[in-house]
Amino acid sequence: MNQGQEAFFDEEESGEVLRKFERMLRRHERYFFDVHEFEDIIDHYLDKSNFKNAMEAVKLASHQHPGSTAILLKKAQVYFQKGQASRCMQVLNELEKLEPANHDIYLLKGNALILMNRLEEAISQFDYALALPGADKGELLYQIYLSLDHFGHYMLSVKYLRQAWEREPENTALLYDLASAYERIDQLEESASFYEQYLDAEPFSESAWYNLGMVYNRMEKFDKAVVAYDYAIAINDRYAAAFFNKGNSLANSGDYFAAIEVYREYMNLEDDNESAYCYLAECFEKTGQYDEALKNYRKALKIDPYYPDAWCGIGIVYMLQDKFYESLFYLKKAIKLEDSNPEFWFYLAEVNEKLEFFEDAREAYRKTTELDPYDTDAWMNLAERIFRDGDTELATQTLQEAYEYNYDDAHIIFRLAGLYLCQHKLDPGLSLFEIGLSRDYQAFPEVFHYCPGASEMDEVKQLMLKYKPN
Numbered sequence: 001m002n003q004g005q006e007a008f009f010d011e012e013e014s015g016e017v018l019r020k021f022e023r024m025l026r027r028h029e030r031y032f033f034d035v036h037e038f039e040d041i042i043d044h045y046l047d048k049s050n051f052k053n054a055m056e057a058v059k060l061a062s063h064q065h066p067g068s069t070a071i072l073l074k075k076a077q078v079y080f081q082k083g084q085a086s087r088c089m090q091v092l093n094e095l096e097k098l099e100p101a102n103h104d105i106y107l108l109k110g111n112a113l114i115l116m117n118r119l120e121e122a123i124s125q126f127d128y129a130l131a132l133p134g135a136d137k138g139e140l141l142y143q144i145y146l147s148l149d150h151f152g153h154y155m156l157s158v159k160y161l162r163q164a165w166e167r168e169p170e171n172t173a174l175l176y177d178l179a180s181a182y183e184r185i186d187q188l189e190e191s192a193s194f195y196e197q198y199l200d201a202e203p204f205s206e207s208a209w210y211n212l213g214m215v216y217n218r219m220e221k222f223d224k225a226v227v228a229y230d231y232a233i234a235i236n237d238r239y240a241a242a243f244f245n246k247g248n249s250l251a252n253s254g255d256y257f258a259a260i261e262v263y264r265e266y267m268n269l270e271d272d273n274e275s276a277y278c279y280l281a282e283c284f285e286k287t288g289q290y291d292e293a294l295k296n297y298r299k300a301l302k303i304d305p306y307y308p309d310a311w312c313g314i315g316i317v318y319m320l321q322d323k324f325y326e327s328l329f330y331l332k333k334a335i336k337l338e339d340s341n342p343e344f345w346f347y348l349a350e351v352n353e354k355l356e357f358f359e360d361a362r363e364a365y366r367k368t369t370e371l372d373p374y375d376t377d378a379w380m381n382l383a384e385r386i387f388r389d390g391d392t393e394l395a396t397q398t399l400q401e402a403y404e405y406n407y408d409d410a411h412i413i414f415r416l417a418g419l420y421l422c423q424h425k426l427d428p429g430l431s432l433f434e435i436g437l438s439r440d441y442q443a444f445p446e447v448f449h450y451c452p453g454a455s456e457m458d459e460v461k462q463l464m465l466k467y468k469p470n
Contacts, residue, residue, distance in 0.1 A: 017033065017037050017040060017041065018040075018041060018044055020033075021033065021041050021057065025053070025056065032064060033060075033061070033064065035061070035065050035068050035070050035071060038057060038060070038061035038064075038065070038071060038074070039070060039071075039074060041057045042054050042057045042058060042061070042074045042077075042078065043074075045057065046077065046078065046081055049081070051078060051081065051082045054078045055075075055078055058071065058074055058075045058078055061074070062075070069095060069098050069099050069102070072091060072094070072095045072098075073095060073102075073104060073105070073108070075091050076088045076091040076092050076095065076108055076112075077108065079091060080108060080111060080112055080115070083115065085112040085113075085115040085116045086116070088108070088112045089109065089112050089113075089116075092105055092108060092109050092112070101132055101133070101134070103129045103132055103135050103140060106125045106126065106128050106129035106132075107125075107126065107129055107140070107143055107144070107147070109122075109125040110122040110123070110125040110126045110129070110144070110147060111147050113125060114147065114148075114151045114153075115151075119153070119156075123156075126144045126147075126160075129144075130144075137167060138164050138167045138168045138171075141160045141161070141163050141164035141167070142160075142161065142164045142174075144157075144160045145157045145158070145160040145161040145164065145177075145181075148160065149161075149181070154181065154184045154185045155185055157181065158178070158181040158182060158185060161174065161177055161178055161181055162178060165178055172198055172201045172202055175194050175195075175197050175198040175201070176194075176195075176198050176205075176208060178190075178194040179191050179192075179193075179194035179195040179198060179208075179211065179212075179215075180211070182194060183211070183214075183215055188215050188218055188219045189219075191215050192212060192215045192216065192219070195208055195211060195212040195215065196212065199212065204235055205235075206231075206232045206235040206236045206239060206242075207232075209228050209229070209231040209232035209235070209242075210228070210229065210232040210239065210241065210242050210245070212228040213225045213226075213228035213229040213232065213242070213245060213246070213249070214245065216228055216249075217245065217248065217249050217252065220252070222249045222250070222252050222253035223253065225245075225246075225249040226246055226249050226250060226253075229242045229243075229245060229246035229249065230246070233246070238269060240266060240269040240270045243262055243263075243265050243266035243269065244263075244266045244270075244273070244276060246262050247259045247262040247263040247266060247276075247279065247280075248279065250262060251279060251282070251283055251286075256283040256286045256287050257283075257287060259279075259280075259283045260280060260283045260284065260287075263276060263279060263280040263283065264280070267280075272303055273303075274300040274301075274303040274304045274307045274310065275300070275307075275309070277296045277297070277299045277300035277303070277310070278296070278297060278300050278307070278309050278310055278313055280296045281293045281294070281295075281296035281297040281300070281310075281313055281317075282313065284296060285313070285316065285317055285320070290317050290320065290321055293313070293317050294314060294317055297310045297313040297314045297317070298310075298314070300313075306337055307337075308333075308334040308335075308337040308338040308341065308344070309334070311330050311331075311333045311334035311337065312330070312331060312334035312341075312343070312344050312347065314330040315327045315328075315329075315330035315331035315333075315334060315347060315351070316347060318330065319331075319347065319350065319351055319354075322354075324351050324354045324355050325355070327347075327351045328348070328351050328352070328355065331344060331347055331348045331351060332348065335348060340371060341371070342367075342368045342371035342372035342375060342378070345364050345365075345367045345368040345371065346364070346365070346368045346375065346377070346378055348360075348364045349361045349362075349364030349365040349368060349378070349381065350381075352364055353381075353385070358385060358388075358389065361385055362382065362385050362386065362389075365378050365381050365382035365385060366382055368382075369382060369401075369402070373402075373405040373406075374405055374406060376402065376406050376409050376411060376412055379398065379399065379401075379402035379405075379406070379412065380399075380402070380411065380412065380415060382398055383395045383398040383399045383402070383415070383419075386398055387419075387450070392419065392422070392423060393423075395419060396416070396419045396420065396423070399412060399415055399416040399419060400416060402416075403416055403432075408439060409439075410436045410439040410440035410443040410446070411443055411446050413432050413433075413435055413436035413439060414432075414433065414436040414443055414444060414445075414446035414447040414449075415446050415447070415449055415450060416432055417429045417430075417432035417433040417436060417447050417451075418446070418447040418448065418449055418450035418451040418454065419450045419451070420432065421433070421447070421450075421451040421453075421454050421457070421460075422450050422451040422453075426459070429451075430459050430460070430463065433447055433454075433460060433463060434463050434467070437463060437464065437466075437467035438467060441467055441468065441469055444464065447460075
């Protein structure tokens with residue numbers, strides 16, 4: 001009998017056992033099952049999250065096989081999957097007295113302890129399991145990795161996965177898992193390295209090439225990302241996601257004309273993705289093809305009339321065409337749909353500025369800084385608007401607030417220094433000017449934005465000489 005036939009008969013036999021067990025429950029009869037059959041029955045119900053039937057099977061199994069440690073372990077597993085970690089631990093403590101060298105006990109203990117937020121104790125149980133004689137260390141390390149990964153302890157889990165791979169460096173599946181694990185913890189160089197090693201062994205894995213492209217894109221190595229996507233597409237010329245993300249990488253690199261062609265290839269495979277139409281429209285916008293941009297933003301809205309990015313995109317195109325009232329309408333619609341997007345508020349502020357709706361512009365810039373306090377352009381524009389409205393003190397307070405969030409930004413620092421100096425507040429002005437010079441000497445002209453006379457101040461000249469690059 002070959003393997004396929006054996007699997008078929010095992011499946012048939014397992015199905016018959018399950019039908020027999022469920023018939024027993026319905027008719028309130030009693031049939032005998034051996035330990036292995038009960039294990040299969042319990043596993044089936046656990047896979048279905050049918051904890052009631054799983055526990056019923058445990059009770060019957062315990063009655064028919066009162067001395068079985070395998071059934072006791074299944075009981076602990078049922079409690080664990082139900083989220084009853086304390087009950088699980090009680091069963092495992094009882095089981096440990098009977099089988100102190102059973103690795104599965106300590107693995108499950110570790111999982112239960114993680115569920116109870118006792119991570120250090122969990123790690124002790126995992127390490128104890130690894131120290132027991134007779135263990136398949138590689139398999140145990142992999143199981144520990146899966147447990148920690150499942151509970152979101154990614155930094156810790158990758159340590160065990162790497163140890164598993166170091167024991168079995170020929171195991172290419174572990175290379176793939178390592179690449180994914182390092183990607184999750186944002187160690188992208190390591191992730192790319194392991195994907196490359198995996199692809200040396202499995203060069204026709206379209207998913208690995210695709211994932212490598214995603215990693216390179218996150219690393220802003222857009223040319224390498226495009227090459228990786230091209231390999232994925234060469235293996236599967238209908239790999240829509242690879243076309244889509246290749247287009248994204250080309251757009252990110254500034255090659256908008258090439259991106260347009262790739263997005264069009266993607267549309268031939270999938271024409272119902274509103275975000276893809278928006279990305280395509282943005283490429284047309286970047287290349288000055290405004291009519292094509294508007295056409296594709298509107299295609300996105302045909303798919304989803306409530307897609308805020310498309311409304312905003314149309315607003316931006318009209319702004320670039322100096323059609324400010326039309327732009328205002330679309331930007332307000334985008335904000336109505338998603339009022340927590342700082343980019344929408346920033347564009348709204350710019351359009352209001354163009355229309356000389358200065359109060360509305362101030363309000364929109366302020367909203368942008370509330371939603372994204374690290375947007376230095378929004379802070380500087382807000383301060384500029386306030387300064388032009390004649391409130392120098394409030395403009396200073398605004399840039400002081402901006403500085404608290406963006407203390408490394410030389411442009412903010414120099415502008416704030418200029419505001420202090422123009423008010424003859426020399427101590428804070430000169431102190432900030434010196435800080436700005438130490439951050440980015442080349443940005444010093446920003447100080448003259450608010451205080452043109454600073455160029456004639458001896459103290460300013462002395463500081464510039466002190467910090468002038470060699």
